Structures are given as C-alpha cells and as structure tokens.
Amino acid sequence: MLHATSESAAERVYVEVKEQILTNAIAGGELISEGEIAAKCSVSRTPVREAFLRLETEGWMRLYPKRGALVVPIGEREIRDVVDARLLLERHAVRAVVGRPGAVAGLVRSLRANLDAHRRSDASDIREFSRIDAEFHQLIAAAGDNALLSGFYTTLGERHRRMTTASVHRDAGVAARILDDHRALLGAIESADAERFDTLLAGHLFAVHDLPGHDLPGAPA
Structure with a gap:
C-alpha cells in the first residue's frame, strides 16, 4: 500500500509500479488492470491511468483498452x-x-x-x-x-x-x-x-x- 506523501497520487503510483517491474514483483508478460492497481494503492483509477501512460511512454508496458496493461518482457x-x-x-x-x-x-x-x-x-x-x-x-x-x-x-x-x-x-x-x-x-x-x-x-x-x-x-x- 502506498502511504500519503507530498507527491501526487499519479507520481506515487508510477514509482511503486515501476519499482515492482524492476524487481520482478510484477513479471514481464503479466497483464495488470487499472482497477487492480487502484485498489492496491488506495487511489482512484485516474492517477493509475496517468502512471500507466507514463510507463508506456518509457517502454515498460503496453496499454490495451478495456483489457489492461501488459508489462513488456525483457527481450x-x-x-x-x-x-x-x-x-x-x-x-x-x-x-x-x-x-x-x-x-x-x-x-x-x-x-x-x-x-x-x-x-x-x-x-x-x-x-x-x-x-x-x-x-x-x-x-x-x-x-x-x-x-x-x-x-x-x-x-x-x-x-x-x-x-x-x-x-x-x-x-x-x-x-x-x-x-x-x-x-x-x-x-x-x-x-x-x-x-x-x-x-x-x-x-x-x-x-x-x-x-x-x-x-x-x-x-x-
């Protein structure tokens, strides 16, 4: 669970999800949903969506509308x-x-x-x-x-x-x-x-x- 900080909710979700990708807590090839992450992080879906878009831009995941986000495997x-x-x-x-x-x-x-x-x-x-x-x-x-x-x-x-x-x-x-x-x-x-x-x-x-x-x-x- 993410704790309240001075950072924005989107930033906090971004940092947490990215760290889980880097440490294999969320494995490459895994499909995750906005709702799943929102519940884990105790935030609404909006900051999760923003975090996912940022992670997609950096190449860590691919977004599929209505399906979720696929964590890009290490090629x-x-x-x-x-x-x-x-x-x-x-x-x-x-x-x-x-x-x-x-x-x-x-x-x-x-x-x-x-x-x-x-x-x-x-x-x-x-x-x-x-x-x-x-x-x-x-x-x-x-x-x-x-x-x-x-x-x-x-x-x-x-x-x-x-x-x-x-x-x-x-x-x-x-x-x-x-x-x-x-x-x-x-x-x-x-x-x-x-x-x-x-x-x-x-x-x-x-x-x-x-x-x-x-x-x-x-x-x-």
Missing part, C-alpha cells in the same frame, strides 16, 4: 544491447583508472565497502541485492572520470537492475556467482590489470544474463 535484444554498452563503458573506465595509482586505491576502497554490504545483504531481498549490484558497477563507471560517460551509464541502471532480478529469479545460484565475480573484478582492478578485467567482466555479464559470449563485441575467444 534478448535489450539484454544484448545493455550488456554491450556496459562492456564498453566499464572497460573504458578501468583503462582510465589503472594509469592513476591514487584513483585505483580510491576505487578499491569503495568497491570493498560495496562488497562488504553485499555480503551482509540477504539474497532473498532482491530489491536490495540488485541495488547493491548496480552500485558496484556504477562505482567503476564513475571512476573513469568522464562525466558524460558516467551519466550515460547511470541511465542504464534501471535496465541493469531489472535484468539482475530476472536472472536471480531464473537461477538461485546467480546471486553467489555475482559475489564471486565481483571479488575477482575487484582483484583485477587492485592489480591494475585492465586486460584481465576485460576478460572477467565479459564472462561475468554473459553468465549472469545467460548470453552466449561469442555473439557480443569484445567477447573473449
């Missing part, structure tokens, strides 16, 4: 495009960092703190688990010291979170794999080994998101 093309973009941006960031020892040390400290938080988190709390996972990679992208690229990477964050939650739902072993891979990625950064980071990152993203590596640019042989 293979979307997964490939997001992974490809993340590979390019994170690899670029690490190559920019390894030439600056002070930057390496600062990034390592931040990533260690993130890993500590990840280890303490409950993998069954997928909302928090996916948030910390996204933060790990955003720290790497930001360390490249290019505000434009870092800003673009941040725009991938919502798709990143949704893909991660879908992967964890698909295979319970993915959560442990993410932690193991993050430790290895941190080790490569700490040793300033950009080549090893490149290979580890590709393997990490392909495995977590269940993609065949040879189909993506920059994949290891």
Whole structure:
C-alpha cells in the first residue's frame, strides 16, 4: 500500500509500479488492470491511468483498452544491447583508472565497502541485492572520470537492475556467482590489470544474463 506523501497520487503510483517491474514483483508478460492497481494503492483509477501512460511512454508496458496493461518482457535484444554498452563503458573506465595509482586505491576502497554490504545483504531481498549490484558497477563507471560517460551509464541502471532480478529469479545460484565475480573484478582492478578485467567482466555479464559470449563485441575467444 502506498502511504500519503507530498507527491501526487499519479507520481506515487508510477514509482511503486515501476519499482515492482524492476524487481520482478510484477513479471514481464503479466497483464495488470487499472482497477487492480487502484485498489492496491488506495487511489482512484485516474492517477493509475496517468502512471500507466507514463510507463508506456518509457517502454515498460503496453496499454490495451478495456483489457489492461501488459508489462513488456525483457527481450534478448535489450539484454544484448545493455550488456554491450556496459562492456564498453566499464572497460573504458578501468583503462582510465589503472594509469592513476591514487584513483585505483580510491576505487578499491569503495568497491570493498560495496562488497562488504553485499555480503551482509540477504539474497532473498532482491530489491536490495540488485541495488547493491548496480552500485558496484556504477562505482567503476564513475571512476573513469568522464562525466558524460558516467551519466550515460547511470541511465542504464534501471535496465541493469531489472535484468539482475530476472536472472536471480531464473537461477538461485546467480546471486553467489555475482559475489564471486565481483571479488575477482575487484582483484583485477587492485592489480591494475585492465586486460584481465576485460576478460572477467565479459564472462561475468554473459553468465549472469545467460548470453552466449561469442555473439557480443569484445567477447573473449
């Protein structure tokens, strides 16, 4: 249930429904109705309709008059495009960092703190688990010291979170794999080994998101 805030009812419904989509609480392919969401959120249908229109504009759902709203499933093309973009941006960031020892040390400290938080988190709390996972990679992208690229990477964050939650739902072993891979990625950064980071990152993203590596640019042989 949504609690009363200073935000408009439509904004509150938008935030809640979008968060449920990102965390797979409302799964891709599910058809939901205005009445269903209005009842859950204790609002009239009007703000729900406004929220749905906004979510449709952003590509999260498709609206069908008199039937409801279909949550758009995560498509293979979307997964490939997001992974490809993340590979390019994170690899670029690490190559920019390894030439600056002070930057390496600062990034390592931040990533260690993130890993500590990840280890303490409950993998069954997928909302928090996916948030910390996204933060790990955003720290790497930001360390490249290019505000434009870092800003673009941040725009991938919502798709990143949704893909991660879908992967964890698909295979319970993915959560442990993410932690193991993050430790290895941190080790490569700490040793300033950009080549090893490149290979580890590709393997990490392909495995977590269940993609065949040879189909993506920059994949290891």
